[in-house]
Amino acid sequence: MVNEQYKLLGRKVEDLRQKEDFYPTPKYVTEALLNNYHFTGKIWEPACGDGRLSEVLLQHYKDVESSDLVDRGYGQGGVDFLTSTKTAPNIITNPPFHLAYEFIVQGLKLSEKCLALLLPIRYLTGKKRAKLYAKFPPAKVIVIPNKVDFLGFGSPAMEFAWFVWEKGVTQTTITWADVQDADLKEKREK
Numbered sequence: 001m002v003n004e005q006y007k008l009l010g011r012k013v014e015d016l017r018q019k020e021d022f023y024p025t026p027k028y029v030t031e032a033l034l035n036n037y038h039f040t041g042k043i044w045e046p047a048c049g050d051g052r053l054s055e056v057l058l059q060h061y062k063d064v065e066s067s068d069l070v071d072r073g074y075g076q077g078g079v080d081f082l083t084s085t086k087t088a089p090n091i092i093t094n095p096p097f098h099l100a101y102e103f104i105v106q107g108l109k110l111s112e113k114c115l116a117l118l119l120p121i122r123y124l125t126g127k128k129r130a131k132l133y134a135k136f137p138p139a140k141v142i143v144i145p146n147k148v149d150f151l152g153f154g155s156p157a158m159e160f161a162w163f164v165w166e167k168g169v170t171q172t173t174i175t176w177a178d179v180q181d182a183d184l185k186e187k188r189e190k
């Protein structure tokens with residue numbers, strides 16, 4: 001609906017994209033990851049935005065560090081993940097989608113045990129990504145069974161999954177998250 005209105009105004013739909021790709025993750029989407037994967041050790045959320053994802057992680061894990069390129073009043077601002085050199089046992093984020101490939105490559109370098117990224121399901125495809133996945137197959141793909149409405153505009157267009165890489169695991173398993181109607185309702189009402 002919003003897209004249609006925008007086209008009528010003669011603007012490109014891409015112009016609708018949030019600055020720095022700021023799309024906060026709904027709580028039920030983070031819970032879909034945590035219900036299907038257990039992390040051990042410290043977690044770094046390197047593109048934390050306003051802390052939407054980090055706050056859910058903190059309900060389950062004590063040791064969570066948060067940073068972002070942009071200072072949004074949560075975690076440490078001014079930290080470019082793509083030029084960072086420090087490592088962490090686990091890295092979890094919903095990255096800016098225009099930099100998704102770079103986040104995968106950098107995340108694989110900097111995570112000691114596990115990397116979990118929320119990505120559009122179509123990121124399973126693509127020649128360049130296929131080459132990367134052949135070398136580094138995700139251990140688990142956790143499918144979110146509904147289209148994710150990040151901004152609450154209604155009529156979301158894209159399907160997502162958590163792509164989880166685990167050091168030493170080279171077989172990919174696919175799981176469909178059990179998302180309850182109540183979770184979706186809670187999300188819509190926010």
Ligand SMILES: C[S@@+](CC[C@H](N)C(=O)[O-])C[C@H]1O[C@@H](n2cnc3c(N)ncnc32)[C@H](O)[C@@H]1O
Nearest residue numbers: 020023024025047048049052053069080081094
């Ligand atoms: C899709 S939003 C997700 C925010 C948060 N992870 C969440 O799930 O609610 C992507 C975030 O990546 C941040 N970002 C963009 N480029 C970045 C970079 N090079 N290094 C770190 N953060 C970056 C943006 O500022 C934005 O907050």
